[in-house]
Amino acid sequence: MKKYQLMAPGPTPVPSEALLAMAQPMIHHRTPQYEALFAEVRAGLKKLFQTQAEVLPLACTGTGAMEAAVINTLSAGDTVALVRAGKFGDRWLEICKAYGVKVIELTAPFGHTVPAARVAEALAANPHLAAVLTQHSESSTGVLHDVRGYAQATRESAAILIVDAVSSLGIADLPMDAWGVDVVVSGSQKGLMLPPGLGFCALGEKAWAKQKTSTLPKYYFNLAEERKCVVKNEAHFTPAVSIVVGLREVLRMLEQEGIANVFKRHDRLARATRAGVEALGLALFCKATPSPALTAVVAPKGVDGEQVVAAYSQTHNITIAGGQGEMKGKVFRLGHMGYAAEFDVIVALAALEQVLADLGQPVDFGAGVRAAQKIFAEKP
């Protein structure tokens, strides 16, 4: 018996409470039942996004929600600044290109970040900028970008800040209103511990003002129409009912744990993972503030990152992730977000020790686990 373990940076495991809630008989979405369900979910999402704005759930995955953010606030010919330092930064670029939005790229090598000062400079040099786009947690490199700093810079400008929080919502603190983030985008399959299939967009007042003049075409992702329904606890089109049912369960779980504790848990899991990986003589790919969602690890010399992924899977029945795009083969990535707890990290590191040995690498068995244990032994 090799128990299956999902330890990739999303989708993450779904707690049984949510799986069983979603396995209940289907309900209809134009009923008092659904309205009551949605009212609870709506209130919970506002808390989780730390905003007074409406959080709009969409039947799509994170990329759909990213596109919705762009097409509802921008117009063809607009120019935006993009924090581009990973594969999901590339995705913002591709979306903008598809819609004729011009992009000033603020790039950093993968594994690094773009300091807030560069965003401020770009805004100063280009007062016509319509928006700044960024990831919060860049899942391809394991870097956490300085959204708080970017928000300080954009708040004083005419531009809005659009943040992809797909792998940071419910993982790293992102107080939307307090920091002055204008658009937060997320998805269901990371910190929310649900199956993929639900995306989210939350727009602050500055973003809604830009929505009024946005000329990019949209229909399914028309957020103004969606909001009209959401305030009545309805959905514009048929919603992804079963995942919304699961959402109520996980929002209750997060509420019970307390959102501050949720962030602390992720921080501990991430620190323990990094300590364990380094104790095994491996290097972290991230050269900036690391994301608490996942850890990208440089593949050992002479080993392809894909071999590590394959060994985890074939020998230990554990799914982790390899590198994406130009990082393929160079890194492997361990997820520790969502439905993840301390002993999951212990398992991931114990498996890593075995994997390294399987691949003919020198291993001090127990060293990775020991380093993590020391972190977990710290008083919270």
Added chain:
Amino acid sequence: MKKYQLMAPGPTPVPSEALLAMAQPMIHHRTPQYEALFAEVRAGLKKLFQTQAEVLPLACTGTGAMEAAVINTLSAGDTVALVRAGKFGDRWLEICKAYGVKVIELTAPFGHTVPAARVAEALAANPHLAAVLTQHSESSTGVLHDVRGYAQATRESAAILIVDAVSSLGIADLPMDAWGVDVVVSGSQKGLMLPPGLGFCALGEKAWAKQKTSTLPKYYFNLAEERKCVVKNEAHFTPAVSIVVGLREVLRMLEQEGIANVFKRHDRLARATRAGVEALGLALFCKATPSPALTAVVAPKGVDGEQVVAAYSQTHNITIAGGQGEMKGKVFRLGHMGYAAEFDVIVALAALEQVLADLGQPVDFGAGVRAAQKIFAEKP
């Protein structure tokens, strides 16, 4: 105890086999496991769509798939002909308007259809038409449009035929390749008996040729990129994994029943429902070929259709649907599609007899059920 029954024209009940399959631990979508799952689903979808073309699943609901069909085959300034005789016909119009596609409307009063000859005339009078858009089953009126006839007309022209089969796939026969339908769009929550959250687009060669010149902007719904992944048994972006797992189950169930038997079952359920409704002295809203997916019933004189819906729900814990848009209050709609069988129709009609009595209408108790029983007693 009042057992909950979902008898609306979608979402439909989900069989326990699918609910429990979807309640299994989450798997990752970039793994051999998912590829094997998807390979089976992909083959099953082609059979169900009766096509050699790839059926592209998208993480969205039916409206998203409708939009995908338009934006991948048309360009701004194109002119299309639209069969418009219900609320979902209106939806095609709204999507076209959002993208600057001009529409020649071929309208019929709600409850009626547009004969194929009118489509042929429109094509002859407007040789520059890029497409003909229609529903197969118009869920708002309970009418089945003559897709076969429309296909005969478009096949000889430069236009493509785009069919919304959201409430007809796996319900009414729609042999895409044999009839020469160029684009078939569907969703997961009707004939496929799944939760909403998965949309489908299948494009034939004539539609792919138009895709090459289509200039409407798209990213999340870029079907050419999606197809590149689908042929490798992958998804372009994160797929709605749990619903795809459920899809494998329902495709197996449909295969076991045999698609011809699935169509026969829906035809019997629909005929029995109509017979029962008429035996109770009520009038069918459909004045054309009725859809086997649902039956729209004219509300009795002096009764608002919404009262019927409320009585079903409050007294009998059964969800049916009211009228949409201009039909609100005038009709109520009974679904008999997807995971629906003979005794579900008996229950729906028995409840209708009770509801009519509750609303002070004269009722010959048993008359509705008797009429349905006679249909079910016919040799298949």
